[in-house]
Amino acid sequence: MPKHATDYDATRYERPSVTVDVVIFTLINQELHVLLVQRRHWPFEGCWAIPGGFINMDESLEDAARRELAEETGVRDVYLEQLYTFGAVARDPRTRVISVAYIALVRADLQQIRASAESTAVRWFPVRTLPEPLAFDHDQVLAYAIGRLRSKLEYTTLAFQLLPEVFSILELKHIYEQILDEKLDKGNFYRKIKEADLLEETPLLREGRGRPTRLWRFRRDRAADKQFVFRWREDRSVGEGRDEK
Amino acid sequence: MPKHATDYDATRYERPSVTVDVVIFTLINQELHVLLVQRRHWPFEGCWAIPGGFINMDESLEDAARRELAEETGVRDVYLEQLYTFGAVARDPRTRVISVAYIALVRADLQQIRASAESTAVRWFPVRTLPEPLAFDHDQVLAYAIGRLRSKLEYTTLAFQLLPEVFSILELKHIYEQILDEKLDKGNFYRKIKEADLLEETPLLREGRGRPTRLWRFRRDRAADKQFVFRWREDRSVGEGRDEK
DNA sequence: TTGATTTAGTGTATTTATAACACTATTGTA
DNA sequence: TACAATAGTGTTATAAATACACTAAATCAA
Numbered sequence A, B: 001m002p003k004h005a006t007d008y009d010a011t012r013y014e015r016p017s018v019t020v021d022v023v024i025f026t027l028i029n030q031e032l033h034v035l036l037v038q039r040r041h042w043p044f045e046g047c048w049a050i051p052g053g054f055i056n057m058d059e060s061l062e063d064a065a066r067r068e069l070a071e072e073t074g075v076r077d078v079y080l081e082q083l084y085t086f087g088a089v090a091r092d093p094r095t096r097v098i099s100v101a102y103i104a105l106v107r108a109d110l111q112q113i114r115a116s117a118e119s120t121a122v123r124w125f126p127v128r129t130l131p132e133p134l135a136f137d138h139d140q141v142l143a144y145a146i147g148r149l150r151s152k153l154e155y156t157t158l159a160f161q162l163l164p165e166v167f168s169i170l171e172l173k174h175i176y177e178q179i180l181d182e183k184l185d186k187g188n189f190y191r192k193i194k195e196a197d198l199l200e201e202t203p204l205l206r207e208g209r210g211r212p213t214r215l216w217r218f219r220r221d222r223a224a225d226k227q228f229v230f231r232w233r234e235d236r237s238v239g240e241g242r243d244e245k
Numbered sequence C: 001t002t003g004a005t006t007t008a009g010t011g012t013a014t015t016t017a018t019a020a021c022a023c024t025a026t027t028g029t030a
Numbered sequence D: 001t002a003c004a005a006t007a008g009t010g011t012t013a014t015a016a017a018t019a020c021a022c023t024a025a026a027t028c029a030a
Helices: A061-073 A138-153 A158-162 A169-180 A186-196 A220-225 B061-073 B138-153 B158-162 B169-180 B186-196 B220-225
Strands: A017-028 A031-039 A052-054 A079-086 A097-105 A119-126 A199-206 A213-218 B017-028 B031-039 B052-054 B079-086 B097-105 B119-126 B199-206 B213-218
Touching (some): A031 A061, A052 A061, A097 A158, A138 A158, B017 B119, B017 B158, B031 B169, B052 B061, B061 B079, B138 B158, B138 B169, B158 B169, B169 B186, B186 B199
Parallel strands (some): A017 A097
Antiparallel strands (some): B017 B031, B031 B119
């Protein structure tokens, strides 16, 4: 209630700490990975955790997320989206901490990761084989992030954030399969992606064992206005509205 | 970064305030309304605002949202869902405030609203004719809430939260039309809702001007597991991933 | 050099969902 | 008794999703 009173004295109230955690996804060898840091100190010493840190008073939440991301991976200009805010009372044994979680999608080839003062190691983990246990409530955060990633994949162009400048249609299909964790039909995938008209053909081919494959470029202009639907199955998992407590 | 260090002194850092704002929707005369409070003091004195307040150190975010909701409307056991966290640096001229916004769906018949110390008035507004301007960035928050409501309506059973225990199928259709802001076909609606198998017939009828209408009850058991898709149009508006800054 | 293997890409038929709209049903009321 | 009003059903045309068979272009191994 103080919020709507003018006689509110900002210093009078005890306040929680606010952190920003960033779940950073990438694709390595066609497999979905997430970046985790290993904690150097108590609590959860030695456990792996989602990178994050306190916000500064002069930066927005998203700025804070970008700063954290840069500190951990050195990348800029990536896809970043707010995931959820976790605020259970005892999620951090030290003090009351409210964490605004973000999802970031980066291209693994573009960055070098590095450990920092608080972590003994930084590593990419395949989402299928995560270390156990994670620090704090980070298993929840991560599970929620993966769920969100899946549900958004079906109606946004977010998969392209994980791909290099040029790519083949079957590589794109592979990303969808990785994230959705399900096989897709090749013919139907070709048809849908062509219909969506989001790709631009390049003159490039990539040679391999079999027939060479055509390479395509993502048309960012189209993706902007076009809120297109790109669904592969009827039962969508819920994208929001989680319970904590 | 202090988050992952053990030598972190919680008192050393300046901290933002954290509030919880609750966008409370209801249906009055078959029309979607939102609850706003009129501010008594600076800043935005006299402006209408989304009800909210500071969180206590010993309550979770959702608990705080429920408390606020109870304080403003006196209701309990309603649908509540986290919407988004707004954290632009200067959104509150008094101090740095981070607001975790929630959506609540209530049945208007169940509560009496009342003004509190900080507000001169509390009122339900039809979402089509909102007062201008709203306090803080609350126009943004509200627009985002309505967008979320629309997109979730299509693949969840959330519309039932706005209805009384028993209702007619055409009343349900009316809610969909109100929230989606578009006319739906009667026959197709009947077919879809029947197929979904979420309703239980009651022996009740309601008499009116024309043919009496059958009343139905929502089957909560079905809704739980069944993540059913209840879509009425292809172009879904984006449910998350807003920009602020 | 030829045929098997491998990866790329196209075509098509069946099933299922959507959308539009015409029709029947049951009440009150002039 | 007929007509206005509201409730509810059925039918048909079109579009989308799915499954799967097919063609294409390269390498590899005899």
